[in-house]
Amino acid sequence: MKYIFGNWKENHTMNDVLSYIKEFKKQKLPLDVCYGLAVPYLYLQKMNQKLSKKCKIGVQNVSFSEKGEFTGEISAKMLTDFSCDFSLVGHSERRQKFKETNEEINKKIEMCFNNGIMPILCVGETKEEKEEGKTKKVLKTQLTKCLKDINLSKQFMVAYEPVWAIGTGLTPTPKEIEDNIAYIKKVLEENIKKVGVCVLYGGSVNPQNAKELLNGKSVDGALVGGASLNAKKFIDIGKNLANVRR
Numbered sequence: 483m484k485y486i487f488g489n490w491k492e493n494h495t496m497n498d499v500l501s502y503i504k505e506f507k508k509q510k511l512p513l514d515v516c517y518g519l520a521v522p523y524l525y526l527q528k529m530n531q532k533l534s535k536k537c538k539i540g541v542q543n544v545s546f547s548e549k550g551e552f553t554g555e556i557s558a559k560m561l562t563d564f565s566c567d568f569s570l571v572g573h574s575e576r577r578q579k580f581k582e583t584n585e586e587i588n589k590k591i592e593m594c595f596n597n598g599i600m601p602i603l604c605v606g607e608t609k610e611e612k613e614e615g616k617t618k619k620v621l622k623t624q625l626t627k628c629l630k631d632i633n634l635s636k637q638f639m640v641a642y643e644p645v646w647a648i649g650t651g652l653t654p655t656p657k658e659i660e661d662n663i664a665y666i667k668k669v670l671e672e673n674i675k676k677v678g679v680c681v682l683y684g685g686s687v688n689p690q691n692a693k694e695l696l697n698g699k700s701v702d703g704a705l706v707g708g709a710s711l712n713a714k715k716f717i718d719i720g721k722n723l724a725n726v727r728r
């Protein structure tokens with residue numbers, strides 16, 4: 483099974499969402515691919531009503547607090563009113579543009595677990611960190627700090643998203659992706675004592691490069707930004723990986 487998850491970011495209006503649903507429903511889905519979409523909060527309910535049979539529906543962020551004086555925030559508990567399957571946490575755009583820290587991300591993961599929402603923890607190095615040979619050090623720090631002291635008996639995923647590959651058209655080589663994801667799994671097993679976590683790759687994935695980039699034996703799928711905005715393109719990423727078609 484491969485996991486192809488999309489992240490719409492701050493894109494689409496209700497009209498776009500309705501067309502997306504129509505287009506998604508027209509497509510034949512490959513049997514051995516699990517699709518998921520992280521949508522803006524406002525479209526969670528509509529997407530769930532219309533597509534939850536074909537696709538996991540989740541969100542892109544969640545509050546680190548349970549409730550209270552945090553104007554503009556949405557708590558994990560509120561999300562349970564709309565049956566939300568998962569939430570991204572610690573996306574690099576949140577870390578960089580909203581100055582989210584590993585400690586806040588740690589609390590967000592805990593909130594997700596407490597409310598039955600699967601967290602997808604995003605980690606990845608910047609261009610400078612890569613050039614300085616610090617990729618593995620960065621990954622290990624992010625993983626250990628974000629997962630510190632959390633009871634990890636429930637399911638979660640990790641997305642390896644090198645910051646320099648997001649929205650740039652640049653990607654690591656398939657070997658770099660495999661090596662870094664294998665390393666993430668090693669840290670999870672050795673430092674966090676957690677085996678069997680699915681790890682996705684994210685950064686400039688499209689239907690053309692998916693098969694090559696996601697070929698590594700440690701790579702469980704992709705987290706797709708730009709190419710997830712079009713339903714056909716998004717589904718094609720999974721089709722191009724899969725052998726069995728429905």
Ligand code: 13P
Pocket residue numbers: 489573643647648649650651684685686687705706707708709
């Ligand atoms: P792109 O696929 O547009 O590079 O974005 C990746 C991403 O940030 C997914 O979370």
